[in-house]
Amino acid sequence: MNQNIYNFSAGPSVLPKEATKQAAEAILNFANTGVGILEMSHRTPPIENMVAQTDSLLRELLQIPDSYEILFLGGGASLQFSMVPLNLCSSDDTVDYTDTGVWAAKAIKEAKQLAHVNVVSSSKESIYSYIPKDFNQSAKATYLHVTSNNTIYGTQWKTFPKANTYLVSDMSSDILSRKINVSDFGLIYAGAQKNMSCAGVTVVIVRKDILGKTNRIVPTMLQYQTHIEAKSMFNTPPVFPIYVMNRTLNWLQENGGVENIEKINIEKSNLLYEALDQSKLFMGTAAKEDRSTMNVPFVFNKENVSENQIQSLEKDFLNFTTEQGLVQLKGHRSVGGFRASIYNAMPIDGIKALVQALEDFEKKVI
Template sequence: MKKHNFSAGPCILPQEVLQKASEAILNFNDDNLSLIEISHRSKPFVAVMEKARSLALKLLGLENKGYKALFLQGGASTEFLMVAYNLLNKKAAYLNTGTWSEKSLKEAKLFGEVVEVASSKDKKFSYIPKGFNIPEDADYFHCTSNNTVAGTQIHEFPETNVPLVCDMSSDIFSRQLDFEKFDLIYAGAQKNMGPAGTTLVIIKEDILGKVEREIPSMLNYQVHIDKDSMFNTPPVFAVYVSMLTLEWLKDLGGIPFIEEVNNKKAALLYTEIDRNPLFKGIVAKEDRSTMNATFTLVDEKHKETFDKLCAEAGINGINGHRSVGGYRASMYNALPLYSVQALVDVMQELERKK
């Protein structure tokens, strides 16, 4: 029996996606060749890349609206650098809400002035700052929509005339947003879309070409756009599995459908965390993430028993990040509701045993 996979990343993937991907490794497109041994310039794989890029824009409602979709390499960590390289001319504004925000801010400082408009570091990133001001002369404003480590999520994005850049690595395609508000979105595939190895970038093309510096080809968004995301050899397997996952999501009913499911999963777990006297949440309730629920035991004396019950129930990957401690249940799109129920059942069993 497959375990209940609450891992924060690489993420849980739909079983049908795993099945199709495994078949493609042996025989892709009935050509008696493996997906990972065919030319990335061959028509079958070019069709995969084109479909993956098209599906990404379609699911976000950004088709024919001046946006381009790219599948790049280097993870979101490389995007921390690329965003600043391509967009930061003089000054950028950053919201600091966690580990990954701090890393992106650090990279941006290599290219110009960085204004930290607000930070939640004073309380170990357990909340989302609000009521901050974004400088009108900033080249862009950068934020992280969902903080995997701490378990917070931005539920209302600021209104601004400054180009809006967002790291959506851990909640991309999980909820409905007005995606036209964003000028650039990037997301590592391994949190909610596919295996590690590729990063989705959604970019409004007209924000490019405004910096004075010369940009190396591999770090230049325009180069990748001009080459249809095939400037260099792409990570074929990661792109293919991402395409399959996007197809799966579209066939289910797209983001509106999965958002409803995700809200049910989050409500089920948070209700138990708040009800059960043995547990408590870590972050501010109004800023809780639907993707990554962080919580801890009120009394650590129950840890050994709880961990044993989780193992017996086949619950995997709920240890909290080392910087936070406690537990973290990541409820990405492919995690079924019954897995969350299994975790809730264990929490209730612990209560009965205390």
């Protein structure tokens, strides 16, 4: 295929070409062993070294202190919605949660089965179009949970609230997109299939001193301690997704690390938001001050497009963009319209092509 394809999928999503190419090669021959990575035991030196190297790369890129463990687990970020309360609090403890979207609400639902949950703030009444920042924490909460980037609604905590005790954050859709101070968090978790890898592995970064404080019985596979002691090899880990992560982290390191990608992400998202702000046809849906640098939902501006035109115009726009190689722009059903997910691996040329398409389509319609 000669045409450039720009993939705006919300996840699984675009990965660096170099990383996917190296991963494809490893399927046939991993680390010059003559054996493919999919066919190799996890208890062999090449795989053990690769997992250890992935840990070091992530530690370096996010400047993770030695007091934190990094785990590579299965089960997706969704399993962390239960593993977090299971491991960090007892059933009669109180935990604070911010309700900033569907994923935050799912985390709340699971935690409610395992502890007393205090939902300290919510923007549900406005279809989660902003970050509800004003709230009081419970006097005795074990932790405060935030979803750092709300993938569906395109909102992001620009500065994190200060927790009375410690913060727990779901960073599935913006990990490695900006500098963070890991020491501000007790625990960070993230499904890999946006900024880090393909689906199949979930990263947990946990400060060791917050563990071992509950009085509940937790199944062995659900204890962080199990995976800490076994260096993420208690059972067969998702080796291939870890390798894709290894190559993606290597790409990020070679391209100036988190500090540099943060600048690029700001430039990319500004370009797109400026185009949306200038448009008469399109408009962003998230509150300006909370706009995400990773996910940009947008809709037709109803001041200039009549309600009964919208459905057919949406189809036309998706056909128009797809023809130009700009794919996966359909919005999430709860917001409607369109969503451009512009993770680390989306090149700036992809944003420029999208901005051009927005302008060209507008000229055709208005």
